[in-house]
Amino acid sequence: MGDISLPAPVPAPAWPDRFQHVDTLLDAPGPSTDPDFVRGDVVKEFLRNQCKILVIGAGGLGCEILANLALMGFADIHVIDMDTIDISNLNRQFLFRPKDVGKPKAIVAAEFVMSRVPGTKVTPYFGKIQDKDESYYMQFNLVICGLDSVEARRWMNATLVGMVDPENPESLKPMIDGGTEGFKGQARVIIPTISSCYECSLDMLNKQTVFPICTIANTPRLPEHCIEWASVLEWPRVFPDKKMDTDDPDDIQWLYERASARAHEFKIEGVTWSLTQGVVKNIIPAIASTNAIIAASCCTEAFKLATSCAPALNNYFMLIGTEGIYSYTFEHERRPECPVCGGETIDMPVKKEWTLERLIEALTERQDIQVKKPSLSAGGRSLYLQAPPQLEKRTRPNLEKKLSELVEDGDELTVTASSLPFNLTLRVLLKD
Amino acid sequence: MAATAWAQSIEDATVTVSSPTNVRPDDKTRRYDRQLRLWASSGQSALEAARILFVSGGATSTSSLKNLVLPGIGAFTILDPLPVTHADAGNNFFLHIDGIGQNRAEEGVKHLAELNDSVKGTADTRDVNALLDSDPEFFTSFTLVIAINIEPATEGRLAQALRSGSSTPREMVPLMIVRTAGFYAMIGTQIGEHTVVDAHAETPPTLRLDSAFPALLEYSRAVNLDALDSTDFGHVPWVVLLVKTLDSWRQTHNGEMPKTYAEKQELKKTLEKLRRRGDEENFDEAVAQAYRMWTPTTIPSEIRELLSDQSVTNLKHSSPSIFFFLRALSLFVEQCRFLPLVPTLPDMHTTTDTYVELQNLFRAQAEREMLLFEDCLKVALEEVRGSWEERETLGLGRTEVKEFIRNAAGVRVFKGKKWGSVQPQEIVSALQMELESGMLPAPAAVYTAFLASADFHGQHGRHPRPTDADNAELLQFATTRLTAGGWEGELPETVTTALGEIARAQGSDIPTTAALVGGMVAQEAIKFITRQYVPIAGTCVIDLIKSTTGTLPF
Numbered sequence: 014m015g016d017i018s019l020p021a022p023v024p025a026p027a028w029p030d031r032f033q034h035v036d037t038l039l040d041a042p043g044p045s046t047d048p049d050f051v052r053g054d055v056v057k058e059f060l061r062n063q064c065k066i067l068v069i070g071a072g073g074l075g076c077e078i079l080a081n082l083a084l085m086g087f088a089d090i091h092v093i094d095m096d097t098i099d100i101s102n103l104n105r106q107f108l109f110r111p112k113d114v115g116k117p118k119a120i121v122a123a124e125f126v127m128s129r130v131p132g133t134k135v136t137p138y139f140g141k142i143q144d145k146d147e148s149y150y151m152q153f154n155l156v157i158c159g160l161d162s163v164e165a166r167r168w169m170n171a172t173l174v175g176m177v178d179p180e181n182p183e184s185l186k187p188m189i190d191g192g193t194e195g196f197k198g199q200a201r202v203i204i205p206t207i208s209s210c211y212e213c214s215l216d217m218l219n220k221q222t223v224f225p226i227c228t229i230a231n232t233p234r235l236p237e238h239c240i241e242w243a244s245v246l247e248w249p250r251v252f253p254d255k256k257m258d259t260d261d262p263d264d265i266q267w268l269y270e271r272a273s274a275r276a277h278e279f280k281i282e283g284v285t286w287s288l289t290q291g292v293v294k295n296i297i298p299a300i301a302s303t304n305a306i307i308a309a310s311c312c313t314e315a316f317k318l319a320t321s322c323a324p325a326l327n328n329y330f331m332l333i334g335t336e337g338i339y340s341y342t343f344e345h346e347r348r349p350e351c352p353v354c355g356g357e358t359i360d361m362p363v364k365k366e367w368t369l370e371r372l373i374e375a376l377t378e379r380q381d382i383q384v385k386k387p388s389l390s391a392g393g394r395s396l397y398l399q400a401p402p403q404l405e406k407r408t409r410p411n412l413e414k415k416l417s418e419l420v421e422d423g424d425e426l427t428v429t430a431s432s433l434p435f436n437l438t439l440r441v442l443l444k445d
Numbered sequence: 446m447a448a449t450a451w452a453q454s455i456e457d458a459t460v461t462v463s464s465p466t467n468v469r470p471d472d473k474t475r476r477y478d479r480q481l482r483l484w485a486s487s488g489q490s491a492l493e494a495a496r497i498l499f500v501s502g503g504a505t506s507t508s509s510l511k512n513l514v515l516p517g518i519g520a521f522t523i524l525d526p527l528p529v530t531h532a533d534a535g536n537n538f539f540l541h542i543d544g545i546g547q548n549r550a551e552e553g554v555k556h557l558a559e560l561n562d563s564v565k566g567t568a569d570t571r572d573v574n575a576l577l578d579s580d581p582e583f584f585t586s587f588t589l590v591i592a593i594n595i596e597p598a599t600e601g602r603l604a605q606a607l608r609s610g611s612s613t614p615r616e617m618v619p620l621m622i623v624r625t626a627g628f629y630a631m632i633g634t635q636i637g638e639h640t641v642v643d644a645h646a647e648t649p650p651t652l653r654l655d656s657a658f659p660a661l662l663e664y665s666r667a668v669n670l671d672a673l674d675s676t677d678f679g680h681v682p683w684v685v686l687l688v689k690t691l692d693s694w695r696q697t698h699n700g701e702m703p704k705t706y707a708e709k710q711e712l713k714k715t716l717e718k719l720r721r722r723g724d725e726e727n728f729d730e731a732v733a734q735a736y737r738m739w740t741p742t743t744i745p746s747e748i749r750e751l752l753s754d755q756s757v758t759n760l761k762h763s764s765p766s767i768f769f770f771l772r773a774l775s776l777f778v779e780q781c782r783f784l785p786l787v788p789t790l791p792d793m794h795t796t797t798d799t800y801v802e803l804q805n806l807f808r809a810q811a812e813r814e815m816l817l818f819e820d821c822l823k824v825a826l827e828e829v830r831g832s833w834e835e836r837e838t839l840g841l842g843r844t845e846v847k848e849f850i851r852n853a854a855g856v857r858v859f860k861g862k863k864w865g866s867v868q869p870q871e872i873v874s875a876l877q878m879e880l881e882s883g884m885l886p887a888p889a890a891v892y893t894a895f896l897a898s899a900d901f902h903g904q905h906g907r908h909p910r911p912t913d914a915d916n917a918e919l920l921q922f923a924t925t926r927l928t929a930g931g932w933e934g935e936l937p938e939t940v941t942t943a944l945g946e947i948a949r950a951q952g953s954d955i956p957t958t959a960a961l962v963g964g965m966v967a968q969e970a971i972k973f974i975t976r977q978y979v980p981i982a983g984t985c986v987i988d989l990i991k992s993t994t995g996t997l998p999f
């Protein structure tokens with residue numbers, strides 16, 4: 014995403030007492046501080062001149078994280094974001110103004126932080142995390158994720174866990190992850206291969222509502238069913254060659270009109286423009302205050318990890334702001350069969366009379382695996398491949414076959430999918 | 446969130462911000478889309494009418510304000526006579542090195558105003574104590590007052606001014622008092638009376654299946670399962686299956702409900718036995734919801750308590766609409782034993798026609814109960830010599846009635862305590878409780894450290910420092926406080942640790958703590974202003990060394 018001129022840092026001016034507040038925590042240990050803590054100039058030198066930190070996401074959490082890090086004294090910050098600014102970001106993404114709509118988030122955010130906090134260098138990358146390789150990620154001391162996508166987090170987590178080389182302590186990059194929804198959120202510290210990783214806790218995510226195709230096609234009951242019908246079935250039928258753009262109001266308008274007509278036909282009430290947009294874009298409510306809490310929690314932990322001035326969170330902080338200020342801090346345990354950081358294979362109990370298709374369905378329903386459109390093979394033999402089309406066609410007949418014809422009890426299956434940043438191994442347990 | 450509740454709140458959100466629901470949202474609705482999905486247009490209007498005062502313009506104040514300016518509060522004022530120092534510009538994102546020496550309120554307002562054109566910001570460079578002497582009414586002219594890191598003595602004076610400035614607790618301007626020190630913070634409140642009109646409780650509305658309303662019972666009885674072909678059989682909604690099953694059980698048990706565990710299991714088995722194949726989806730749903738057959742529909746205890754509260758039993762013509770509704774509710778409950786039915790039916794496996802039919806049954810019943818509720822409301826009005834013609838002007842119109850009924854289960858009224866009224870015994874008992882539980886967090890210990898630090902400041906006019914002398918003196922202040930509450934012997938380690946940390950912090954306002962507390966202050970402010978969601982009752986203590994928060998009841 015080449016020729017956009019990158020912002021330049023503003024040189025640090027002479028600024029006595031600049032860090033007067035933060036320095037209280039770096040000039041003296043507290044009763045809970047680790048004995049390894051080296052007070053004073055050494056820790057300040059590391060924080061302000063050597064530590065390199067990566068922020069993933071320059072959205073709701075990212076804007077807050079960048080501002081916090083700069084004020085805490087992190088002076089070499091990198092930020093990756095692939096999005097451009099939308100008007101609906103302005104109720105919380107406080108580094109952006111109406112004039113910035115349409116521009117890349119990473120670049121505008123970097124520019125703003127550098128001008129407001131002189132002496133800070135923020136290096137933006139307008140693109141995807143997947144564009145970068147291990148040698149890129151190896152240069153950082155810490156990574157903070159402020160993402161709204163489960164898929165991107167899984168990729169980042171798997172990459173950082175995969176980078177760990179027991180011979181090289183520098184290869185261990187702590188990952189701090191934040192997430193919010195409405196008045197709720199969570200922040201966690203992941204020490205790859207040592208503490209529970211993102212993948213270990215996949216089953217804690219809220220299960221996403223998926224409407225069965227037969228409901229959408231035949232027995233709609235809710236306004237959401239009508240909207241799904243318009244987007245999943247009608248759009249591809251009417252526009253076989255055009256991809257839907259959920260950011261284009263004309264496309265939303267079309268879906269809204271189709272959904273309304275269907276709702277009217279079935280005497281269903283409640284299809285609105287806003288609901289249509291919410292369903293097709295899977296909108297999660299978001300506010301500045303919750304992002305501020307979670308981002309600050311992430312940055313507090315980054316500061317503690319970088320300086321050792323206080324013990325870091327071990328390892329999960331959960332906030333519920335809907336009823337008073339309630340939070341819960343606990344240690345999430347590693348999962349021995351975690352496909353990313355564990356060593357044990359995952360057991361998949363199945364019935365002998367199941368078809369391969371039924372197995373795939375059961376697999377996609379598993380909350381601890383969360384895979385869409387998986388391809389399967391056993392001992393190098395392809396059972397079913399989603400792509401390319403020729404191979405899909407060749408393996409399709411297997412979908413109808415019974416598992417007892419395809420595999421033996423205890424066989425190991427390899428699962429791959431484009432949404433899965435690693436290969437998964439399953440042990441099939443055939444039951445009667 | 447249940448799909449139907451979702452639809453409801455979004456519809457509500459779009460209705461008034463941009464009038465018709467069928468057109469594309471305007472720029473304002475688009476800008477606020479992600480928050481309107483939480484507090485709807487009613488919450489947004491309340492925010493836009495709010496005027497908030499921040500006493501002092503430090504990092505925690507501007508961090509809080511940022512989260513209130515972005516969602517579009519009406520107006521804010523920062524009261525601060527101090528100039529921006531080098532240290533202020535270094536720890537505050539809304540001050541700049543170029544503004545050093547300028548007034549802190551003016552500089553803060555300048556940078557905060559950039560965030561949202563529709564918010565009016567005012568800098569007031571007067572001194573809070575001088576203003577408390579000369580013009581205490583100034584403080585009562587705001588919707589909400591938030592004092593951050595001001596002198597403890599001034600906190601007390603401010604709290605007193607807000608109490609004296611109102612004739613009833615209901616009119617008292619809510620006050621939030623915040624102190625921060627390094628990784629520690631506390632948020633306290635002084636509220637007179639606060640009403641939550643919509644708690645956004647996550648429990649779905651009851652369908653009252655343990656005592657189905659007559660039309661539903663009749664409808665369910667008319668479904669003859671044996672006569673249905675397998676497709677129709679697989680599409681009987683679980684609501685009907687449960688009502689039928691319970692109905693036949695009661696007919697063979699002298700009309701009694703299942704009471705013991707064994708009886709409930711037996712009832713569940715009866716339901717299972719109705720299956721034909723074993724994998725019918727509607728039965729899967731019915732089995733999962735089976736508990737609804739024996740869970741008695743009750744009135745939530747908070748509501749029951751509220752209905753016997755003085756503000757409800759002693760209704761006045763001048764009472765806010767919510768108390769008219771609650772009085773009407775109490776009359777309604779006397780007659781019907783239930784809260785009025787909320788016509789939100791969850792999704793269930795069935796055909797479109799059956800679902801719509803069932804939904805219409807619920808809507809018709811809800812309509813009947815709504816009319817009955819209005820009769821009660823009429824009685825409530827007559828009790829205070831009001832007339833039915835006044836309903837619209839008193840905010841008791843049909844729209845408001847429907848909204849009240851929809852949220853009735855989540856209505857809460859808080860009676861606050863005055864700031865500074867906590868007794869030493871209360872602190873000691875909270876401390877003992879957290880020591881006994883042995884678990885994180887330890888809010889009473891950190892709270893004690895804040896009190897000792899304030900005592901120290903009162904004595905010396907400066908924050909304690911991490912020196913042996915200051916530590917010893919802090920320990921003495923804490924010991925005096927706790928001994929007054931009945932504590933005997935040495936102070937526990939949680940307290941001495943907190944004292945050590947508070948001395949180390951020297952009253953510093955570090956950016957991450959400021960940001961975190963600023964988020965919490967803004968969440969609470971939004972809850973107070975919109976009267977949606979449930980605010981803190983008591984004092985929240987934040988400990989970012991242990992990465993915990995805890996709420997003390999006082």
Ligand SMILES: [Zn+2]
Nearest residue numbers: 210213351354
């Ligand atoms: Zn793991």
